[in-house]
Amino acid sequence: MDSLSSFETLSRQYLLGELTEAELAAMQQDIFSDQEKFYQLCEIEDRLLDDYARGALTAEQQRRFEQRYVSNPARRRRVEFAQAMAREFQRETKESPASSVVFRRWQSVWQGVRASVHTPRLAVSAAIIVVILLLISTAWLWMEREGLHQKVAQLEGQPSPSAAALAVPTSPTPTISATPTPTALPSPSVRDMRVVNLTVLALALRSEKPGTETKLVLPREAEQVRLHIQLPAQPYKQYAVRLQDAQAQEVFSQGKVKARSEKGTRIIVVTIPVQRLQPGTLVLTIEGLADNGEREPVSKQEIQVTRK
Amino acid sequence: MSFGLHEQQGLTSQAFNSFLNRLGPDPVAGAEAYEELRFALLKFFEWHDSWFPEEDADETINRVIRKNAEEEDAIQNMTAYALGVARMVHLEMQRSPDRRRVELESLPPLVSPAEEVLAEDSEDLPECFQHCLQSLPPENQTLLRRYYEHNQHARIVQRQRLAQELGITDGTLRQRTKRLRERLEQCVNRCRKRKETARQKARRQKK
Numbered sequence: 001m002d003s004l005s006s007f008e009t010l011s012r013q014y015l016l017g018e019l020t021e022a023e024l025a026a027m028q029q030d031i032f033s034d035q036e037k038f039y040q041l042c043e044i045e046d047r048l049l050d051d052y053a054r055g056a057l058t059a060e061q062q063r064r065f066e067q068r069y070v071s072n073p074a075r076r077r078r079v080e081f082a083q084a085m086a087r088e089f090q091r092e093t094k095e096s097p098a099s100s101v102v103f104r105r106w107q108s109v110w111q112g113v114r115a116s117v118h119t120p121r122l123a124v125s126a127a128i129i130v131v132i133l134l135l136i137s138t139a140w141l142w143m144e145r146e147g148l149h150q151k152v153a154q155l156e157g158q159p160s161p162s163a164a165a166l167a168v169p170t171s172p173t174p175t176i177s178a179t180p181t182p183t184a185l186p187s188p189s190v191r192d193m194r195v196v197n198l199t200v201l202a203l204a205l206r207s208e209k210p211g212t213e214t215k216l217v218l219p220r221e222a223e224q225v226r227l228h229i230q231l232p233a234q235p236y237k238q239y240a241v242r243l244q245d246a247q248a249q250e251v252f253s254q255g256k257v258k259a260r261s262e263k264g265t266r267i268i269v270v271t272i273p274v275q276r277l278q279p280g281t282l283v284l285t286i287e288g289l290a291d292n293g294e295r296e297p298v299s300k301q302e303i304q305v306t307r308k
Numbered sequence: 309m310s311f312g313l314h315e316q317q318g319l320t321s322q323a324f325n326s327f328l329n330r331l332g333p334d335p336v337a338g339a340e341a342y343e344e345l346r347f348a349l350l351k352f353f354e355w356h357d358s359w360f361p362e363e364d365a366d367e368t369i370n371r372v373i374r375k376n377a378e379e380e381d382a383i384q385n386m387t388a389y390a391l392g393v394a395r396m397v398h399l400e401m402q403r404s405p406d407r408r409r410v411e412l413e414s415l416p417p418l419v420s421p422a423e424e425v426l427a428e429d430s431e432d433l434p435e436c437f438q439h440c441l442q443s444l445p446p447e448n449q450t451l452l453r454r455y456y457e458h459n460q461h462a463r464i465v466q467r468q469r470l471a472q473e474l475g476i477t478d479g480t481l482r483q484r485t486k487r488l489r490e491r492l493e494q495c496v497n498r499c500r501k502r503k504e505t506a507r508q509k510a511r512r513q514k515k
Contacts, residue, residue, distance in 0.1 A: 015355060028352075032391040038348060043486060045355075054459055074354055074361050077500075081493050084437040089456035255434045 007037070011044040016064040049082035054090060055273030062275055087254050215304045218274055225274055229286065231259060231266045234298055236288030241270050243303075244283045251276045256289065277305050319370060323377035330376060330386060345369070345390060352394050358401060368394045436499035440492050448488055455485045 013019050014027050031038045051057050052065050069075040218225070229241070239259060243252040257268045268286075282303045287295040331345070332338035349368050353361035371393050376383055383389045441449060451470075458466045471481040 017357075028391060028395075032348065032352075032387055035344075038351075042351065043482070046486070046489065050456070056459065068357065072357055072359060074359060075357075077497060078354075078493075080433055081437075081496055084433055084496070085456060085489075088437065088441065089453050090459065253434065255438075 053082040053086035225272045238289040240287040242285045246281045327373045432500045432503045436496045440495035
């Protein structure tokens with residue numbers, strides 16, 4: 001979600017039912033007397049739906065959104081459509097939600113500075129302060145980077161303690177572990193990114209034994225879970241992945257996931273916004289997509305999700 | 309636009325045509341204005357948490373048509389009047405939210421368990437989405453894909469670049485993709501409804 005105009009902010013409050021009676025009446029009058037504003041509101045609603053589908057709302061916004069949208073069948077269809085759009089169109093880019101958080105923070109800091117600087121004298125003082133802060137932060141980042149390099153060197157020589165702490169397999173066959181995004185380690189700004197962005201690697205799901213269960217513990221700061229699913233020997237080029245909760249309600253699904261080879265193993269990768277993973281038992285189902293378009297079962301297993 | 313539904317509500321074609329005449333100077337303009345008004349009312353009810361936005365929008369229009377038929381000059385501003393009626397309908401809905409539950413209870417019980425129905429319904433979505441996406445011309449598919457592929461600030465940069473490549477303004481690009489998205493969403497909804505109806509029919513036959 002980018003910095004929003006006042007009309008967009010007001011519209012989002014309207015859509016989430018956050019306006020007072022008087023504000024609501026004024027808004028209704030406004031949008032029904034001005035066709036352009038009405039269509040703007042329609043677009044804003046689309047953006048709100050997209051932000052939810054992509055996991056870009058704050059926890060509070062997400063709660064309000066779910067109260068208003070998910071419980072209403074007519075609106076839920078719109079949410080489901082936005083989710084289908086996100087699954088289809090959102091490609092895996094190097095841009096992570098966390099880097100956007102960092103960007104937004106800097107943007108808001110900059111806006112604050114800009115708003116407070118009204119006179120040239122203040123502008124000069126502000127510029128000097130900014131330069132000093134930049135020098136200090138560069139030195140600090142350099143030191144942090146050196147420290148991180150040392151830690152990386154240490155970690156490469158031993159198993160990751162954080163992985164063991166975050167994901168505990170209860171059966172010896174499937175293993176699931178949580179590690180930070182590999183690309184996140186070397187950069188100096190990653191310290192922030194690691195706090196808010198976590199990648200979970202499911203390294204193997206070989207067993208199809210019923211009752212096999214894997215535990216996944218999600219840190220509070222995590223925004224996304226990336227499942228790397230190692231596949232058994234199967235002839236399929238594409239797979240369908242589905243996660244259902246204990247009531248068999250679908251919490252996530254993705255069709256036509258292409259398998260790829262990684263270190264001699266065939267894997268598929270799916271990324272799931274953390275807010276879809278409520279604590280409890282989830283059933284992960286993998287199906288192979290045959291050439292004739294039919295789906296054939298490949299594996300099914302339970303994942304126990306808990307939050308830290 | 310269809311008069312059939314309004315006719316079921318006891319409205320005459322004369323009242324309906326008089327309403328269209330008030331909306332536009334000729335039949336085509338009147339029909340377009342009718343669709344716009346209905347869409348606006350539909351959104352109004354959706355935004356106000358109606359479980360049956362289409363029914364509420366049609367009920368609002370019926371009341372406006374009746375009023376217009378009773379006193380032709382009573383309504384000065386059709387949109388403002390319709391909004392007022394919509395608010396009334398909305399309030400009535402809030403006061404008696406159970407009025408439609410009786411209708412649901414009178415429906416025949418489902419043969420399959422509810423979970424199964426829900427699962428089938430959600431399985432329709434990916435299929436319908438792919439079907440509808442594929443039915444768009446390839447250049448429109450690419451446009452949608454590129455417009456929506458990024459997140460956050462990269463999205464803004466990508467959209468500016470896309471508008472430049474196409475030689476159009478950001479606003480025109482936004483309008484174009486909005487129309488495409490609407491088309492895709494309507495197609496997906498129709499497809500899901502078709503599949504749902506077919507399943508219900510199959511269940512009834514099985515029974």
